[in-house]
Amino acid sequence: MSLFQRDVTVCVLSSGSAGNCTYVGDGHAGVLIDCGVSTKQILTRMAEVGLADAPIDAVLVTHEHTDHIGAAAILGRALAKRGRPVPFYMTRGTSVGVPEPSVPDGVEIIEAGTGFRVRHLHVEPIPVPHDTRDPVAYRINVGDAAVAVITDLGRPTALLARHMRECHAVVLEFNHDEDMLMEGPYPYPLKQRIKGSHGHLSNRQAQDLLMDGLGAHLRHLMLAHLSEDNNTPTRALVAAQMTLQAGGAFGRVAVNVCLQRAALPPVKVQTRTW
Numbered sequence: 001m002s003l004f005q006r007d008v009t010v011c012v013l014s015s016g017s018a019g020n021c022t023y024v025g026d027g028h029a030g031v032l033i034d035c036g037v038s039t040k041q042i043l044t045r046m047a048e049v050g051l052a053d054a055p056i057d058a059v060l061v062t063h064e065h066t067d068h069i070g071a072a073a074i075l076g077r078a079l080a081k082r083g084r085p086v087p088f089y090m091t092r093g094t095s096v097g098v099p100e101p102s103v104p105d106g107v108e109i110i111e112a113g114t115g116f117r118v119r120h121l122h123v124e125p126i127p128v129p130h131d132t133r134d135p136v137a138y139r140i141n142v143g144d145a146a147v148a149v150i151t152d153l154g155r156p157t158a159l160l161a162r163h164m165r166e167c168h169a170v171v172l173e174f175n176h177d178e179d180m181l182m183e184g185p186y187p188y189p190l191k192q193r194i195k196g197s198h199g200h201l202s203n204r205q206a207q208d209l210l211m212d213g214l215g216a217h218l219r220h221l222m223l224a225h226l227s228e229d230n231n232t233p234t235r236a237l238v239a240a241q242m243t244l245q246a247g248g249a250f251g252r253v254a255v256n257v258c259l260q261r262a263a264l265p266p267v268k269v270q271t272r273t274w
């Protein structure tokens with residue numbers, strides 16, 4: 001039996017209400033999680049961080065909101081032209097809800113809670129409470145490394161915390177500061193939607209989930225889907241660091257705030273594969 005060591009790269013290419021896309025791969029296989037920014041932005045940003053030639057074997061779609069699936073049809077055609085036609089994995093509910101212009105070729109239906117493989121990557125779709133038909137978060141295992149992308153949820157769940165505890169890198173929604181949201185400019189019904197149990201995770205709720213899901217392996221935490229109107233990078237960062245401190249993980253976990261208009265530098269997690 002031989003042992004291979006390789007790095008799993010996690011790169012948040014864009015995050016926020018104007019578009020989401022994250023790359024996870026190990027040089028031999030890779031996936032995009034969501035494609036809510038333009039195809040040009042996705043490919044340009046991948047090139048800018050040294051991932052121009054990184055394999056894209058599938059796109060994993062979390063749910064049908066445009067900021068997660070807007071580019072699907074065009075991205076599918078662009079990848080097919082490059083000689084890499086890729087499947088778009090999504091739940092049946094999500095597939096029903098995709099706006100017509102965004103429907104890609106090659107939809108593969110998955111079920112929340114039922115894992116599947118993209119080449120040697122093990123993908124686990126995890127149900128999340130959000131105001132769409134059948135939304136999921138994703139955990140990806142490569143060898144003994146685990147990465148999770150968890151955004152667009154209205155409240156923490158025990159199931160998500162259980163998955164997070166086994167992860168080395170987590171992209172986690174820190175959408176809004178509750179005071180800023182309630183005192184801010186949004187109309188009352190929108191405030192209620194965001195705050196609701198199927199809306200978005202506040203800094204405080206993200207802290208609760210992080211505390212519950214803080215595991216010994218965690219090395220990288222990326223704060224995602226920040227509201228530009230109802231949060232600040234500093235507030236999210238302070239909230240995350242306070243929780244890491246309380247959980248005895250301060251200094252062990254590198255924390256970064258994801259950006260809407262640029263990719264974060266790629267994060268690397270070492271994996272061993274037998």
Ligand SMILES: [Zn+2]
Nearest residue numbers: 017065067152
């Ligand atoms: Zn979103």
Ligand SMILES: [Zn+2]
Nearest residue numbers: 063065130152
């Ligand atoms: Zn959403």
